[in-house]
Amino acid sequence: MEVIKAIHDRRTVRMFTEKPLNDDVLNKILEAGIWAPSHGNTQPWEFIVIGPNTRRKLSETYLNMMENGPLKNPSFPEDRKAAIRKFATNFGDAPVLIAVACPPASNDMDRYDFPLTAGAVIQNMLLEAWDNEVAGVWLSFGINPEAQSILEINEGGFIGGILAIGYSSNIPAAPPRISVEEKTRKLP
Ligand SMILES: Cc1cc2nc3c(=O)[nH]c(=O)nc-3n(C[C@H](O)[C@H](O)[C@H](O)COP(=O)(O)O)c2cc1C
Numbered sequence: 001m002e003v004i005k006a007i008h009d010r011r012t013v014r015m016f017t018e019k020p021l022n023d024d025v026l027n028k029i030l031e032a033g034i035w036a037p038s039h040g041n042t043q044p045w046e047f048i049v050i051g052p053n054t055r056r057k058l059s060e061t062y063l064n065m066m067e068n069g070p071l072k073n074p075s076f077p078e079d080r081k082a083a084i085r086k087f088a089t090n091f092g093d094a095p096v097l098i099a100v101a102c103p104p105a106s107n108d109m110d111r112y113d114f115p116l117t118a119g120a121v122i123q124n125m126l127l128e129a130w131d132n133e134v135a136g137v138w139l140s141f142g143i144n145p146e147a148q149s150i151l152e153i154n155e156g157g158f159i160g161g162i163l164a165i166g167y168s169s170n171i172p173a174a175p176p177r178i179s180v181e182e183k184t185r186k187l188p
Helices: 003-009 023-034 052-067 078-093 108-131 145-150
Strands: 046-049 096-102 135-139 158-166
Touching: 003 108, 023 046, 023 096, 023 108, 052 078, 052 145, 078 158, 096 108, 108 135, 108 158, 145 158
Parallel strands: none
Antiparallel strands: 046 096, 096 158, 135 158
């Protein structure tokens, strides 16, 4: 697939079929992750492939996070709340859950660059997944001490994202993008 086509067509998916994801495909996705750029080629990331026990704990934490966040908002539509609760129960039954994490940074440069690098890793992974007909969602846990403890991430480290990935028969339409013109500022 052309890179630009994968970039355009990749969609966030929150519902998955029962089809399992085999190790070859999973390895391709991880392999794409390690080719992300990093400051000074530091490659600070770590992948955590999440098994069933950890998933159970994480989904409780995620649901709590949602209950104390968007689900508390009275103006949030009820159908969206129901969809979030359904997804949170078992991450949409995604066959694979992977966290991309970074260790504690020991200087300002790393504090700034580690999250950027984690983002590049995750985008690489999502594009490679898409090229293999695998879709998913990039879940943001913020700085959630409970999630960090479940994933055995040292204090000061962070979760760049948790990817719930698998096959889906329900690819949504692309959410609109703001044009390049509106997003571009030119300086003399
Ligand atoms: C840093 C980041 C965090 C995100 N966190 C969540 C999340 O917690 N839950 C979720 O359902 N989607 C999450 N998303 C997915 C976005 O909602 C999605 O990318 C956006 O709506 C655009 O849709 P598209 O990916 O199909 O183009 C996240 C995306 C990014 C880049």
